[in-house]
Amino acid sequence: QVQLQESGPGLVKPSETLSLTCTISGGSIGSFYWNWIRQSPGKGLEWIGDINSGWITKYNPSLKSRVTISLDTSKNQFSLNLNSVTAADTAMYYCARRVEMGIYDAVDIWGQGTKVTVSS
Amino acid sequence: SSELTQDPAVSVALGQTVRITCQGDSLRDYYASWYQQKSGQAPQLLVYAKNNRPSWIPDRFSGSRSGNTASLTITGAQAEDEADYYCHSRDKSDDHVVFGGGTKLTVL
Numbered sequence: 001q002v003q004l005q006e007s008g009p010g011l012v013k014p015s016e017t018l019s020l021t022c023t024i025s026g027g028s029i030g031s032f033y034w035n036w037i038r039q040s041p042g043k044g045l046e047w048i049g050d051i052n053s054g055w056i057t058k059y060n061p062s063l064k065s066r067v068t069i070s071l072d073t074s075k076n077q078f079s080l081n082l083n084s085v086t087a088a089d090t091a092m093y094y095c096a097r098r099v100e101m102g103i104y105d106a107v108d109i110w111g112q113g114t115k116v117t118v119s120s
Numbered sequence: 121s122s123e124l125t126q127d128p129a130v131s132v133a134l135g136q137t138v139r140i141t142c143q144g145d146s147l148r149d150y151y152a153s154w155y156q157q158k159s160g161q162a163p164q165l166l167v168y169a170k171n172n173r174p175s176w177i178p179d180r181f182s183g184s185r186s187g188n189t190a191s192l193t194i195t196g197a198q199a200e201d202e203a204d205y206y207c208h209s210r211d212k213s214d215d216h217v218v219f220g221g222g223t224k225l226t227v228l
Contacts, residue, residue, distance in 0.1 A: 035217070045155075045163065045206055047217040058216060094162055098217070104151040105210050105217065106168035113162050 002027035004095050004111035012089075012118050018082040022095030022111060029053045029071065033098040034078045035107065036069060038091040046091075050098060051078055085118045092116075124152075124207050124220035131226040132197045140192045142207030142220045152190035152207045154183055157222075163206060167192060194225075202227045 008020035022034070036048040049059035051069045059067050068081040082089060093116055097109040124144040132138035142152050153168040167173055167183035180195045190209075194201055207220040 037219075044204075044222040045208075045219040047219060050217070060216065061214070100210075101169070103149065104153065104169040105208065106153045106165055107155070107163075107208065108165050108168075108174070110162040110164065 002097065002109050004097065004109055006093060006095050006111045006114035008114060008116070010115055010117060012085055012116060013120050014086055014118055015084055018080070018085050018089060018116055018118070020080045020093055020095075020114060020116070022078050022080075024076045024078075024097075029073055029076065033100060034069075034071065035096045035098050036080045037094045037096055037107075039094070039113075040088075040091045043091075048080065048082075048093075087118050090116065090118045124209060124218050126205075126207060126220040126223045128221070129224045129226070131228055132194070133228050134199060135196055137193065137195045138197055138225065140194075140205050140223045140225065142190045142192075142209075143188055144209065144218070144220075145188055146209045146211050146218060147185060147188050147190050149212045150209045151185060152183065152209050154181075154190075154192045155206045155208065156201075157204045157206065159203075166205075197225075197227050199227050201225060 003025045005023045012018045033050045033052050035050040049069050051057045051071050066083050071078045092113045094113045095111040096107045098107045154166045155163040156166050157163040171183045182193045184191045205223045
């Protein structure tokens with residue numbers, strides 16, 4: 001079955017760029033939306049943004065100025081860049097697959113998450 | 121963009137029925153999906169669309185919608201159902217994804 005695995009540095013310095021990659025195994029990019037979702041310690045889920053197979057991206061308005069999500073179909077990967085990070089960006093970062101079917105969505109596959117700490 | 125509002129915490133006696141709600145304008149246009157997150161784990165999909173479940177989710181979990189409110193019902197709550205529950209939908213105005221703030225369920 002399809003599995004997702006996040007990778008990237010667990011520690012990022014303030015003002016630098018957080019870069020994570022999600023590798024898709026057991027399946028292809030297909031007609032899905034590939035999402036980044038984060039969860040600050042003790043807090044709820046926050047959608048960061050997504051990309052589809054047409055390289056169309058959508059971002060959370062609160063993060064849009066700092067976020068770039070890209071897709072590498074040759075490697076079956078998608079990536080997150082979040083620049084100018086602060087301590088408020090410390091969180092568990094999940095990559096996830098989302099299905100859009102008209103009047104409903106479902107995030108049906110989640111990675112295990114990768115913890116990123118922003119600290120000098 | 122719109123928001124989804126959930127009660128922060130709910131409790132239920134073992135074996136009883138509990139309803140977790142999610143309110144938001146987007147729910148008039150889109151069905152909610154529901155996720156369970158146990159401590160230290162990634163969320164997992166519980167219920168989506170009108171009332172569909174992945175094959176591995178027990179049928180004691182069900183979903184419904186009325187107006188701008190979506191509900192997740194657990195019929196006969198088990199100790200292992202103690203977790204955080206999140207609703208999710210899409211915002212019609214800007215086509216963005218939104219999550220509720222989460223509800224912490226305690227099974228007494």
